[in-house]
Amino acid sequence: MLEDGATVMPASDATSALADILAIYPPRRDNLIPVLQEWQERYGYLSEEGMRALAAASGISENEIYGVATFYSQFRFQPPAAHTIHVCEGTACHVRGGHQLMHDFEERLNISAGAMTADHQFGLERVACVGCCALAPVVVVDGKVRAGMKPKQVRGLLAQLGHKPNGKAA
Amino acid sequence: MTSLSHAYVSARARWERLAGGSAPVFFIGAATCGRAAGAEETVASLRAEIAANSLQAEVVETGCLGPCSLEPLVIVHKPGAPRLCFGNVGVAEMRQIVKRYVLGNDPCAEWALGSIGDGRVDGIAPLSEHPMMRGQVRRVLANCGHIDPQNVEHYLARDGYRGFLRALEIGGDQVVEAVKRAGLRGRGGAGFPTWRKWDTCRQTPAAQRYLICNADEGDPGAFMNRSLIEGDPHAVLEGMLIAAFALGASKGYIYCRAEYPLALARLKAALGQMRELGLLGDAIQGSAFAFDIEIKKGAGAFVCGEETALIASIEGRRGMPQPRPPFPAVSGLWGMPTIIQNVETLANLPLILRNGPEWYAELGTEASKGTRSFALAGKVKRTGLIEVPLGTTLRQIVEAIGGGSSDGKPIKAVQTGGPSGGCIAAEKLDLPVDYESLAQAGSIMGSGGMIVLDTDTCAVDLAKYFLGFTQTESCGKCPPCRVGTHAMLYLLERIAGGAGKVEDLQRLEDLALTVARGSLCGLGQTAPNPVLTTLRYFRQEYQDHVEKRQCAAFVCRSMIQHRIDAERCPGCTACVKVCPAEAISGSRGVAHTIDPAACSQCGSCLSVCPSKYAAVYRVSGELTRYEERTQKADAVAEAAA
Numbered sequence: 001m002l003e004d005g006a007t008v009m010p011a012s013d014a015t016s017a018l019a020d021i022l023a024i025y026p027p028r029r030d031n032l033i034p035v036l037q038e039w040q041e042r043y044g045y046l047s048e049e050g051m052r053a054l055a056a057a058s059g060i061s062e063n064e065i066y067g068v069a070t071f072y073s074q075f076r077f078q079p080p081a082a083h084t085i086h087v088c089e090g091t092a093c094h095v096r097g098g099h100q101l102m103h104d105f106e107e108r109l110n111i112s113a114g115a116m117t118a119d120h121q122f123g124l125e126r127v128a129c130v131g132c133c134a135l136a137p138v139v140v141v142d143g144k145v146r147a148g149m150k151p152k153q154v155r156g157l158l159a160q161l162g163h164k165p166n167g168k169a170a
Numbered sequence: 171m172t173s174l175s176h177a178y179v180s181a182r183a184r185w186e187r188l189a190g191g192s193a194p195v196f197f198i199g200a201a202t203c204g205r206a207a208g209a210e211e212t213v214a215s216l217r218a219e220i221a222a223n224s225l226q227a228e229v230v231e232t233g234c235l236g237p238c239s240l241e242p243l244v245i246v247h248k249p250g251a252p253r254l255c256f257g258n259v260g261v262a263e264m265r266q267i268v269k270r271y272v273l274g275n276d277p278c279a280e281w282a283l284g285s286i287g288d289g290r291v292d293g294i295a296p297l298s299e300h301p302m303m304r305g306q307v308r309r310v311l312a313n314c315g316h317i318d319p320q321n322v323e324h325y326l327a328r329d330g331y332r333g334f335l336r337a338l339e340i341g342g343d344q345v346v347e348a349v350k351r352a353g354l355r356g357r358g359g360a361g362f363p364t365w366r367k368w369d370t371c372r373q374t375p376a377a378q379r380y381l382i383c384n385a386d387e388g389d390p391g392a393f394m395n396r397s398l399i400e401g402d403p404h405a406v407l408e409g410m411l412i413a414a415f416a417l418g419a420s421k422g423y424i425y426c427r428a429e430y431p432l433a434l435a436r437l438k439a440a441l442g443q444m445r446e447l448g449l450l451g452d453a454i455q456g457s458a459f460a461f462d463i464e465i466k467k468g469a470g471a472f473v474c475g476e477e478t479a480l481i482a483s484i485e486g487r488r489g490m491p492q493p494r495p496p497f498p499a500v501s502g503l504w505g506m507p508t509i510i511q512n513v514e515t516l517a518n519l520p521l522i523l524r525n526g527p528e529w530y531a532e533l534g535t536e537a538s539k540g541t542r543s544f545a546l547a548g549k550v551k552r553t554g555l556i557e558v559p560l561g562t563t564l565r566q567i568v569e570a571i572g573g574g575s576s577d578g579k580p581i582k583a584v585q586t587g588g589p590s591g592g593c594i595a596a597e598k599l600d601l602p603v604d605y606e607s608l609a610q611a612g613s614i615m616g617s618g619g620m621i622v623l624d625t626d627t628c629a630v631d632l633a634k635y636f637l638g639f640t641q642t643e644s645c646g647k648c649p650p651c652r653v654g655t656h657a658m659l660y661l662l663e664r665i666a667g668g669a670g671k672v673e674d675l676q677r678l679e680d681l682a683l684t685v686a687r688g689s690l691c692g693l694g695q696t697a698p699n700p701v702l703t704t705l706r707y708f709r710q711e712y713q714d715h716v717e718k719r720q721c722a723a724f725v726c727r728s729m730i731q732h733r734i735d736a737e738r739c740p741g742c743t744a745c746v747k748v749c750p751a752e753a754i755s756g757s758r759g760v761a762h763t764i765d766p767a768a769c770s771q772c773g774s775c776l777s778v779c780p781s782k783y784a785a786v787y788r789v790s791g792e793l794t795r796y797e798e799r800t801q802k803a804d805a806v807a808e809a810a811a
Contacts, residue, residue: 032486033469037428071488071645072469074428091391091585091621092547094635103772107750128472128639130429131393132206133545133619134238134553145206152748152777 014049017042018057027058036069045076081116081123083161085141090129092136097151101137102126104154108165122163174335174447174455178326185327189247193226194272197245197253199315200231201400202432203393207241208260215261216244219268227272233401235315237302238554240283243315248272253286255297302552305570307533309541310517311557314401319436322443325404331449333520334411338457345416345523346372352527353539354519358384358475358512359590359616360692361538361605370499371417371507379419380508383410383516384480385426385433388472389588390639392619394543395513397555399426399433402517403440407463409516411449412523414461417509422463425480428470437465472589472643476691477502477510479645490645491691512617514543535561538604548585548621551576558603565599568622579624583707587616589636589643590696592703593623612703614696628725629708630715634662636700640693651694654685658701668728670716679705720791727771731789734775735796736761738785745775745786761785 009017021038025031035058039050046069055062069075087102102124106112109122116123132138135147141157149157155165188195196216200209213231220227235243240257246267247253254277256267263281270276277291284297297303308314317324325331337345350365371379383406387395399406410422426434441463444450452460466484473479474489481503483489502508518540522530531539538560544567547553551573558567564584568574575581583593586603592613594601601607608615623632641655661678664670682698682705689695705712714720719729734745734754739761746754746762753769756762762785764775776797779786787796 029486030484033483034467037467037469068486068488072471074468074470089390089639091588091619091635092553094390095548095621095623095627095632099635100773104750107772127429128388128643129390129392130202131387131396132203132238133391133393133547133621134555135203135206135241136547136553138206145202147206151774 009043009047009049011049011053014047014053015057018050018053022057027054029058029060032058032060032065032068033072036065036075040075044080045078047077078116079120082121083142084123084125085139086125086127086130087113088130088132088136088138088140089126090131090133090136092133093129093138096136098137100151101139101149101154104151105139105158108154108158109163122158122161174331174449177323177447181323181326184323188228188230190249192249193228194249195228195230195247197230197232197247197316199234199241199243201234201397202430203234203238203397204241204243205432207238209242211261212242212244212259212264215264216268219265223268223273225268225272230318231320232317233314233319234397234555236306236308236311236555236557237283237300237552239552240302240554243283245286245315246271251291252289254291254294255283255286256281257283301573302554302556302571305558305562305566306556307541307559308557309521309533310405310514311398311401311543311555313405314397314555317402319401319403320439322404322440322447325402329524330404330520331408331411331447333523334408334415334449335455336523337412337415338455338459342372342416342418345412348522348527349416349519350527352518352522352530353534353537354515354522354530355538355605356512357514357518357542357618359587359614361615364511364515367499367509368413368417370497371509374500374507376507378421378506379417380503380506381410381414381417381419381422382480382484382503382508382510383422383424383513384475384477384510385424385430385513386468386475386480387427387430387513387617388475388643389590389617389619391545391547391585391588391621392617393545394555394618396430396433397545398513398517398543399430400436403433403436404443405517405520406513407437407440407444409511409519410463411454411461412519413509413511413516415459417507419509420460420462422461423466423484423503424463425466425468425474425484427468434465434467441465471645472639473645473691473693476693479691480510481508488645490647491693493690514618533559535602535604537606542603542615542618544603544618544620546572546620546622549576549579549581549624549627550574550622560604561602563600563602564594567603567620568599572622575622575624577624577626579626581622582625582627583623583629585613585621585623585632585700586619587614587696587699588619589639590614590692590699591616591619592699593629593632593707594703595707598707612706613699626723626725628666628721628723629704629711630662630666630721631723631725633701633704634659634666637662637697640697644693644697648688648690648694650685650688651690651697654681654689654694655697657681658685658698662701665712665715666721666726666728668715668719668726672716674716675705675709675712714791718791720793722790722793724788724790724793724795726790729790730771731766732764732769732771732773732775733787733789734762734764735785735787736763738783740783740785742780742783744778744780748774748778750774 244259279293354364355361478492479489498508543557637659741760776786
């Protein structure tokens with residue numbers, strides 16, 4: 001289920017893209033997760049074409065591949081947004097106000113956790129813990145950890161990333 | 171391939187040049203936590219300063235020294251003086267330290283945390299006397315923050331891999347014997363005696379045995395393993411060599427979370443160095459021992475911390491647990507005997523082999539030997555990674571090392587063991603931290619996360635938080651866990667949501683006991699712990715939620731109302747501007763009011779109301795709470811604006 005605007009890789013391209021990955025991780029069952037990880041690293045998400053090509057190359061059924069992929073929270077089935085904000089929901093972050101941060105991001109972006117804005121600019125994700133508990137609460141913005149984040153910094157952070165609050169109280 | 175004996179000689183020479191050379195050396199903590207605090211910017215400014223002053227100096231990026239709340243941390247070694255450790259070194263401080271201390275003679279005592287090594291610097295006490303360091307015994311973490319984790323020579327210069335060489339000398343049986351005499355127990359949570367697990371594995375006839383290092387540190391609130399791998403990866407890998415040698419395992423895996431990119435990079439680099447030194451592969455160091463290690467990146471599933479689920483994941487399947495027995499030590503990865511050890515358990519092995527089991531067992535209690543690292547976080551003044559002898563009391567950890575509560579509010583409880591553990595109430599702070607004492611108090615040692623809670627933490631909300639976590643992470647295989655965590659969470663949400671019934675408490679307790687007894691794996695068996703311990707120590711709070719719709723910590727939104735004190739409010743409009751629900755009315759100079767129907771109780775108004783007015787207050791049940799008027803709160807609000 002691709003959203004509008006996402007590029008679809010033709011099946012032939014998917015097969016050759018996969019061949020590159022299978023050169024590193026031969027199509028054995030224990031390499032299933034590494035192959036999916038490598039695919040996502042290169043192409044941002046697991047596309048239907050990619051999983052179909054893998055099924056054909058490995059002999060593991062499409063169902064089985066999809067079943068494994070959906071079990072692990074790392075895997076995405078849609079292209080990622082331009083900016084991804086991970087709000088840490090670790091215990092230390094929680095008791096230091098991390099839940100409030102999530103609430104504020106949801107409110108400002110007008111999406112709920114796990115979703116992305118209609119213009120594909122912002123994705124909002126939960127992360128169970130990034131292990132920076134001593135600097136709680138933290139958010140991870142495009143891979144960079146921001147320590148000691150305050151609810152009042154949410155608006156400024158989004159503005160820095162080019163977010164325009166449309167019509168909502170700024 | 172470089173021979174190891176040659177490597178020792180050159181490593182020693184290199185290290186001595188670093189420690190006693192004529193050029194100043196800067197050690198900067200650049201682990202994930204240091205970077206989050208701005209270490210990379212500090213490093214960049216240091217390099218710029220070095221270049222600008224044409225200084226002959228060396229910069230070493232290290233792992234984490236521990237006191238995360240004081241990061242970025244920099245240790246400066248100026249020739250002829252003891253090393254000085256500085257805290258909270260931003261770009262400006264770094265520049266000053268170079269100018270005033272390295273180029274001049276002023277040791278910048280205002281930022282110094284302490285001196286390291288022989289000799290004294292006027293006005294600066296030894297780092298070992300710093301309140302956060304006193305009381306700690308850093309054995310497993312001894313190298314963290316002091317060596318370059320990417321440079322194997324640093325590890326070798328500090329007697330790295332000598333424990334493994336000793337193991338080769340004495341043979342597998344003696345290694346097991348040493349681990350037994352040392353009294354080492356698994357640091358992953360359950361505290362099973364390591365030697366016994368090994369013994370089972372060794373007794374099982376098999377063509378192939380596997381060793382797995384469990385670095386899938388999934389507990390929210392825990393970062394010991396991340397720090398250790400980032401700061402001293404070879405200590406863990408040497409531990410793997412020793413264990414694999416004793417077990418006769420020829421293949422090892424490190425299962426590490428994908429959320430730890432730096433730790434993964436450190437491991438990958440370290441494995442390359444091991445190959446270079448002939449510490450992996452066939453005929454390691456001329457012996458008959460052959461061993462190789464492969465990294466497996468976890469894909470984000472908490473349940474994979476469970477041994478059988480982790481094995482399923484390595485095999486390329488959904489990470490779902492299997493009933494035990496058979497235990498992995500008998501039938502594990504691909505049906506072969508498999509030993510799974512936590513990162514810290516493995517990092518203890520080189521110490522035991524190098525220094526002897528008696529040295530190791532001299533710290534700790536009768537049944538819990540050695541030291542243990544803890545990730546100290548939450549509402550505590552000095553957060554960070556610490557290491558103490560087992561048997562140290564919670565009070566020593568929280569008050570002496572952690573410096574007590576961070577926000578001036580009384581400490582309410584300490585949460586140990588993450589979602590599998592429990593809350594230990596403040597009156598139990600004199601409890602010694604060992605496996606048995608924590609279990610008696612209803613919690614577990616767990617992997618070492620320790621979160622301090624103050625009176626602003628609601629017991630019901632915390633239980634709900636953990637159940638929300640375990641319910642999401644339940645793999646769904648067995649009904650007691652799948653359905654039970656769901657039902658418990660439903661009840662907790664109802665209680666926190668202001669719709670709780672008196673009988674819910676009993677129902678919750680019954681359910682918790684059923685889930686604990688009926689679940690297939692550790693996830694479900696321990697998921698009720700946060701509920702059971704909060705019910706045990708804070709039952710009154712649950713009752714207040716149900717009977718009075720009152721949350722004394724002012725956390726559960728459904729039972730809080732924000733109001734504005736008309737006598738205090740001068741009508742500055744600060745709250746009107748930030749209210750996301752547009753629920754506040756009033757114009758400049760007229761006291762504002764909040765429309766309770768529109769208010770989402772987000773607290774934005776409370777946080778922006780200037781302390782000189784402190785006009786926003788909250789009501790919950792029978793309680794009314796005004797925030798204290800502090801200048802500090804104002805400064806924070808202004809800085810954020």
